[in-house]
Amino acid sequence: MNEPSKGAKTIKLAERRVFSQSFKPLYQEGMGLVEQAAEYLDGKGRAEAKKLSRLAATLYAAESMRLTTRLMQVASWLLLQRAANSGEMTRDQVASEKSKVRLDTASAHDEAAGWAELPKDFLDLVTRSLRLQALVRRMDEEIYGGAMVDTPPAARRVNPVSDQITLLNTAFARG
Secondary structure (H helix, E strand, O other), X not given: OXXXXXXXXXXXXXXXXXXXOOHHHHHHHHHHHHHHHHHHHHOHHHHHHHOOOHHHHHHHHHHHHHHXXXXXXXXXXXXXXXXXXXXXXXXXXXXXXXXXXXXXXOOXXXXXXXXXXXXXXXXXXXXXXXXXXXXXXXXXXXXXXXXXXXXXXHHOOOOHHHHHHHHHHHHHOOO
């Protein structure tokens, strides 16, 4: 087996993708999914949720919160990468800010009671968001190194909404 020379630098494909024009389709997919989910939850989803049993309605409410949290975290990560890609932030600034982004929002999945009753369009959004989150997480691990460390509950932020607003303000700051 040939060993790479000591001066050779490993090419990180995810990093090349994020910091090039090929990032645009991923960004558009992520932001498009955020838009689709918002439209669905505010419109058709609201009407469909009213038709669910109490058990399924509770699951729908919980899973809707997970879906929106997951998508906001992915959107924050994408916005940070776009800011670095366009030169608005340095990679070091992005690495520092992205530590506030959590790419591990789980889903109840089909084992949960009431899952089979959930609307098909809603389940499609959940599935697509999980797939996108997994892709972004793999890219994040490749670019910034190592698996994301899970923060103990006591050390977690008290107000994640405030942290998201701060993160978005930082990504769009024109300094």
